[in-house]
Amino acid sequence: MAKTVADLLVDRLLAWGVDTIFGLPGDGVNGIFEALRQRQDRIRFIQVRHEEAAAFAAVGYAKYTGRLGVCLATSGPGGVHLLNGLYDAKCDGQSVLAITGHTFHDLIGTHYQQDVDLDKVFMDVAAYNQRVMGAAHVVNVVDEAIKTALAYHTVAHITVPKDIQDWSASKDQTSGANVAKHSSVAYATVHPVPPSEALQAAADIINRGSKVAILAGRGCLDARSEVLQLAEIAGAPIIKALLGKAAVPDDSPYTTGGIGLLGTAPSQDAMQECDTLIIAGSSFPYLEFYPKPGSAKTVQIDIAATRIGLRHPADIGLVGDCATVLRALIPLINRKDDRAFLTTSQKRMASWRRLMEEHGTRTDMPMKPQVVTYELNKLLSPDAIVSSDSGTIATWTARYIDMRADMQFSLSGSLATMANGLPYSIGAAVAFPHRQVVCIVGDGGLSMLMAEIATLVKYNLNVTVIVIKNNLLGMIKWEQIALEGNPQYGVELQPIDFAGIAMNCGAAGFTIERPEDASETLRRALAHPGPAVVQAVVDPNEPPMPGRVTTEQALKFGEALLRGQKDAWEVIKAVVEDKVREVI
Numbered sequence: 001m002a003k004t005v006a007d008l009l010v011d012r013l014l015a016w017g018v019d020t021i022f023g024l025p026g027d028g029v030n031g032i033f034e035a036l037r038q039r040q041d042r043i044r045f046i047q048v049r050h051e052e053a054a055a056f057a058a059v060g061y062a063k064y065t066g067r068l069g070v071c072l073a074t075s076g077p078g079g080v081h082l083l084n085g086l087y088d089a090k091c092d093g094q095s096v097l098a099i100t101g102h103t104f105h106d107l108i109g110t111h112y113q114q115d116v117d118l119d120k121v122f123m124d125v126a127a128y129n130q131r132v133m134g135a136a137h138v139v140n141v142v143d144e145a146i147k148t149a150l151a152y153h154t155v156a157h158i159t160v161p162k163d164i165q166d167w168s169a170s171k172d173q174t175s176g177a178n179v180a181k182h183s184s185v186a187y188a189t190v191h192p193v194p195p196s197e198a199l200q201a202a203a204d205i206i207n208r209g210s211k212v213a214i215l216a217g218r219g220c221l222d223a224r225s226e227v228l229q230l231a232e233i234a235g236a237p238i239i240k241a242l243l244g245k246a247a248v249p250d251d252s253p254y255t256t257g258g259i260g261l262l263g264t265a266p267s268q269d270a271m272q273e274c275d276t277l278i279i280a281g282s283s284f285p286y287l288e289f290y291p292k293p294g295s296a297k298t299v300q301i302d303i304a305a306t307r308i309g310l311r312h313p314a315d316i317g318l319v320g321d322c323a324t325v326l327r328a329l330i331p332l333i334n335r336k337d338d339r340a341f342l343t344t345s346q347k348r349m350a351s352w353r354r355l356m357e358e359h360g361t362r363t364d365m366p367m368k369p370q371v372v373t374y375e376l377n378k379l380l381s382p383d384a385i386v387s388s389d390s391g392t393i394a395t396w397t398a399r400y401i402d403m404r405a406d407m408q409f410s411l412s413g414s415l416a417t418m419a420n421g422l423p424y425s426i427g428a429a430v431a432f433p434h435r436q437v438v439c440i441v442g443d444g445g446l447s448m449l450m451a452e453i454a455t456l457v458k459y460n461l462n463v464t465v466i467v468i469k470n471n472l473l474g475m476i477k478w479e480q481i482a483l484e485g486n487p488q489y490g491v492e493l494q495p496i497d498f499a500g501i502a503m504n505c506g507a508a509g510f511t512i513e514r515p516e517d518a519s520e521t522l523r524r525a526l527a528h529p530g531p532a533v534v535q536a537v538v539d540p541n542e543p544p545m546p547g548r549v550t551t552e553q554a555l556k557f558g559e560a561l562l563r564g565q566k567d568a569w570e571v572i573k574a575v576v577e578d579k580v581r582e583v584i
């Protein structure tokens, strides 16, 4: 029997090495599902409960494996549901291929059922975006889509009208111009090496600096030893953007941890005091955390030429991947004898760690959220894969979960969406069934895609979900109070029994309410074979204070309290207690 367009599509995915697809079926992709059914021994279909989760799972898969993530959704609503996850891929530079169906090819544009031109809908999110027109077209289009996603670390999308999926290759009308088998799966990666003059100019800047700092981002995830070597030679503290959290381990004496509102005070101090900054593989977005323009000479390394000078004026840009560029740059750098800048950072980091320990070991009731991440940190495996969501949980995760050995971490960095954490962990656990996978999420974020707990159960994925339950869209509460000076509004959540939901889905469910139970319950949950959900009931008034509070933030805080913030006294108490702990 001649192959259908769908057969050709799936065979070509196989030829590219695709072995996993996340998605949800529908009548607009039934042809593709039949092709997948026939090849299920070679390509896994992971069925999720919401297409947004399929796209997030594909992003998680791409982030943790470095491979192409693939998601599949039906025409119309299924495709529309993918959108948020695809933007997450685009914003965080992940190679993701989205495949969707369309309505019958000869009814497109006639208000027929599910007649949504997803290729038009995805025009902004997808760097490659095509409608398949027949059997002679599909292979070429798949090749180009995958090459674009891989080469530009971004999103590609192909949509196939449902009837065309069933068209037989032998009956296809080909144009005379298309030569069969002209396109291939050969893929060559780009390895630019900057010219030696640029490397020397960058080295001169670094050699002249007396307070050198490194901002390491996602681009350094594969350049750990090079970044550490550079830090050692240049006597430079390594400040980590959140997506670069796993670039160097947190127990390294060279790192001051994260930067930004959820970062550390020593990172912020190093950033403000340095006279030379090396930005390596990061486009950390918050401009106010960089040194004042003009105050630090800056060398920037990035794989994308367009990102040089994007957030902070660069004196020299070096285009290439961080490992390659650093290997070429390091021999040109003189070892700095003056280690004062580094040792100051190290001393500050030691007191920051004491402060974190102080917060993490609090015994108050209601339990402080930091207690959960502090205890969890001690229990994670040296190769654990951790994901998180946007919210105050990102702060507790950023500050308390240390990267060690081969651990990996991600969240939605530039899109900063909620609800990605659980699906990311699906992508991770499918790719690495024998590693510990943990997601740390908020009650707001988890409730958005809560049905994916059933996906964990369906595939018996070894994922531990830690939900920090403050019955709040906590981050927004604190933004309203501390950044806007307004009393909180619209942020309270109807409480959900997540442990009960988990058990009703067939997963294990645990609850922690008391700090003294945290360690033991987390240990049991992590040891549970298969999916487990731990709900940790925490103090809704614990603020995710920045490492350094600005006067403006303090004033806004006061303003909100005066203007009728509810539980004002509880809020003041929590903030004052945190502040007192900082100074004693």
Ligand SMILES: Cc1ncc(C[n+]2csc(CCOP(=O)(O)OP(=O)(O)O)c2C)c(N)n1
Residues within 6 Å of the ligand: 389, 390, 391, 392, 393, 394, 416, 417, 418, 441, 442, 443, 444, 445, 446, 468, 470, 472, 473, 474, 475, 476
């Ligand atoms: C999809 C989406 N909607 C809204 C927001 C805005 N937002 C950012 S954090 C947050 C609150 C998150 O609440 P929760 O998951 O409970 O975490 P918490 O802050 O309470 O720790 C909201 C609403 C967002 N980032 N993404």
Ligand SMILES: [Mg+2]
Residues within 6 Å of the ligand: 391, 442, 443, 444, 468, 469, 470, 471, 472, 473, 474
């Ligand atoms: Mg919450």
